[in-house]
Amino acid sequence: MAFSRSSSILFFIFSLLSILINPTISSRASSFIKLPHSSVTSYCESWRLASETNNAGTWKVVPFRCKNYVKNYINGGQFDEDYNLVASYAIAYAKTVKLGGNGKDAWVFDIDETLLSNIEYYKAHGYGSEPYDNTKFNEWVVQGKAPGFGASLRLYKALKKLGFTIILLTGRDESQRSITEKNLRDAGYFGWNRLLLRGHEDQGKAAAQYKSEQRSKVAEEGFKIHGNTGDQWSDLQGFAVAARSFKVPNPMYYIA
Amino acid sequence: MAFSRSSSILFFIFSLLSILINPTISSRASSFIKLPHSSVTSYCESWRLASETNNAGTWKVVPFRCKNYVKNYINGGQFDEDYNLVASYAIAYAKTVKLGGNGKDAWVFDIDETLLSNIEYYKAHGYGSEPYDNTKFNEWVVQGKAPGFGASLRLYKALKKLGFTIILLTGRDESQRSITEKNLRDAGYFGWNRLLLRGHEDQGKAAAQYKSEQRSKVAEEGFKIHGNTGDQWSDLQGFAVAARSFKVPNPMYYIA
Known part of the structure; x- marks a missing residue:
């Protein structure tokens, strides 16, 4: 009984380890924690590039959805x-x-x-x-x-x-x-x-x-x-x- | 004896779970899998912007360390x-x-x-x-x-x-x-x-x-x-x- 409990616990550990070790599942798990490239980020990167290259023409304010992106860009070191x-x-x-x-x-x-x-x-x-x-x-x-x-x-x-x-x-x-x-x-x-x-x-x-x-x-x-x-x-x-x-x-x- | 083995296994499981659940440790673990912003990436982003804005002047080849960055930039959707x-x-x-x-x-x-x-x-x-x-x-x-x-x-x-x-x-x-x-x-x-x-x-x-x-x-x-x-x-x-x-x-x- 105790042995069978231990082995089911061991099975659980191995399942957890396989999740940690498998790069596909791990990276999916990590993207769940922090999206490296949301569609907003991606848009704001394009917007910033378009502005820096003078493609965007005249603009009055930073697009509101890019406010946090600009904040992170400025304060984050890039x-x-x-x-x-x-x-x-x-x-x-x-x-x-x-x-x-x-x-x-x-x-x-x-x-x-x-x-x-x-x-x-x-x-x-x-x-x-x-x-x-x-x-x-x-x-x-x-x-x-x-x-x-x-x-x-x-x-x-x-x-x-x-x-x-x-x-x-x-x-x-x-x-x-x-x-x-x-x-x-x-x-x-x-x-x-x-x-x-x-x-x-x-x-x-x-x-x-x-x-x-x-x-x-x-x-x-x-x-x-x-x-x-x-x-x-x-x-x-x-x-x-x-x-x-x-x-x-x-x-x-x-x-x- | 069996019980004590089970409890040390349980302790191990909880340790693993705490690593998975704790966002600080998780993101550190995920950055181990894939660095979202290494210094190379950061340099290559600056290089690409400098090139797009014509700040870089004449250049002959993509800096070798930016080869994978350019590959990812082109194939990754951005x-x-x-x-x-x-x-x-x-x-x-x-x-x-x-x-x-x-x-x-x-x-x-x-x-x-x-x-x-x-x-x-x-x-x-x-x-x-x-x-x-x-x-x-x-x-x-x-x-x-x-x-x-x-x-x-x-x-x-x-x-x-x-x-x-x-x-x-x-x-x-x-x-x-x-x-x-x-x-x-x-x-x-x-x-x-x-x-x-x-x-x-x-x-x-x-x-x-x-x-x-x-x-x-x-x-x-x-x-x-x-x-x-x-x-x-x-x-x-x-x-x-x-x-x-x-x-x-x-x-x-x-x-x-």
């Missing part, structure tokens, strides 16, 4: 890894550029989501899934406490060391000049040639138009724009474009 | 999903275009990895991790058995229905005209306005230069190029660019 690799490609390219030694070899940087991170603000506002609120965002900006991106600091310092002239070109308003300069310095940036902000005459212009005009003026001064780094396609496209453009990731908002 | 969403964005845009009704509203398509899929060839050649072999690839091309992409067929048919004039612009050689036409028809494409292939005078030209020149000629004939679809940035950039460009994914090769 965003940092993606960002970091772009910086590495930019540094590798910069090292191949033959500099004229006349101070006219320029690299253009955007500021928000390029040099300075507003992720803390967006964390408190649905990771881009809530409509943009200009008033609230400017309240955040004037606090001047946006940290730098580690990867951008690495790129910036490498470019300075190589001898590039750094031009900062932002959609921020001229009225935000001093807080922006202070914020940049606090974040570790230094020694830029100029900081170009939107003046009176630039109000209402599309970002790509305004930024292309500013790059044109820089080029007319005799600068050669070897590189340009921005989180928006409107930072990089239009006219007077750089020899190489580097699009850093930003899954939270789109600026036309 | 590639199709990414492709499909680009086609949907293109159709949505096409529907907003006001057509002149004079037959001059054009849409340009690349062929390889845009209308026709060479994935079967690349599957047999390391998913892009082996150096490009022009002879072998042309042996595949002249068989004329490349299937169409489902998403591209959907886009193509939608554009035809809307009344766009279709221009096919490929890096394939003029000598491959008839097999290319046959292959396209067999794959389900029809009614294009013209098929532009590389002639004598185009040999040795960079793809972006050759394709820009061809688009220029088309524009000079009075066509308005509303859209352009290609798997390479060299299909889309340069001069005489389309009003909107759509970059379909291709993690297997890069054409400068």
